[in-house]
Amino acid sequence: MSAQVAWDPAWRVLDAGAGTGLLGLAVLPHVARVTAVDTSAAMLEVLAAKAAGLSLETHLCPLEALDLPxxxxxxxxxxxxxxxVADVPAALAGFARALRPAVGPRPGGHLLLADLDSEPGTFHSDNTGVHHLGFDRDALGALLVEAGFCAPTxxxxxxxxxxxxxxVLRNYPVFCVHALR
Ligand SMILES: C[S@@+](CC[C@H](N)C(=O)[O-])C[C@H]1O[C@@H](n2cnc3c(N)ncnc32)[C@H](O)[C@@H]1O
Known part of the structure; x- marks a missing residue:
């Protein structure tokens, strides 16, 4: 992600599906504040303990129904x-709404999603709770544009x-897509 954006120390960042904060805690030193959203109270409890005294807040909420301003x-x-996430278009719509829009020449907020490329269903030992066997980049790019994002890369x-x-030994590459609101 750091290769795709220049973090700004004034930024307010939402970590979507934050878990115990591997990503959010890595981003936090580069920005002003991180809001970590997840549906697992247990994960957020671990993260809150790790982030005590830091500018990171946790928020229990499904990504399909983000209720942040x-x-x-x-x-x-x-x-x-x-x-x-079962309903990816609903989550993307929520991300678009949560991000600041473009104003004049200033571009809108940044979306950075890292996830698996399409895989045959063998990445997880148990696919319970796995709603997508990775993502086809073209299909996800189209969903991003439909949700109002520009220039997914x-x-x-x-x-x-x-x-x-x-x-079977195989590669399970992880993509990162950057798009602007
Ligand atoms: C594989 S973990 C990744 C955690 C973290 N981002 C990381 O990279 O270590 C997936 C996380 O997404 C959360 N999650 C799954 N479905 C969700 C949903 N619909 N809304 C919010 N969080 C969700 C899970 O609770 C879990 O913490």
């Missing part, structure tokens, strides 16, 4: 959460060889 974030970041963030649930 409109235009209140400069960036939305997310790592390995979107494939767990994908990079391969990580080559990720591992032995899958079927015992």
């Amino acid at each position: 409109a235009a209140s974030f400069d960036a939305v970041v997310s790592s390995m959460a979107l494939h767990h 994908f990079v391969t963030a990580l080559d990720n060889p591992k032995v899958g649930a079927d015992g």
Whole structure:
């Protein structure tokens, strides 16, 4: 993500599907504040303990029904959460609403999503709670444009060889897409 945007120390950042904060805590030193959203109270409790005294707040909420104020974030970041979200268009619409819009020549807020490229269903040992077997970049790019984002740009963030649930060694690359509100 740091290769795709220049973090700004004034930014308010939403970490979508934050879990215990691997991403949000890495971003936090570069920005003003991180709001970590997740549906797991247990994950957020661990994160809150790790982030005590830091400018990071937790918020229990499904990404499909984000209830944070409109235009209140400069960036939305997310790592390995979107494939767990059943209604991706609803989540993307919520991200668009949460980000500040473009005003005159100033571009709108930044969206940075890292997740799996399409995979055969063998990345997880148990696909319970997995709603998408990774993502096709063109299809996700189209959903981003439909949600009102501009210029989605994908990079391969990580080559990720591992032995899958079927015992076969294969690559499970992780993309990162950057798009502007
Ligand atoms: C694989 S973990 C990734 C956590 C973290 N982003 C990281 O990279 O370590 C996926 C996270 O998404 C959360 N999650 C799954 N579905 C969600 C939803 N519909 N709304 C919000 N969070 C969700 C899970 O509770 C979990 O913490």
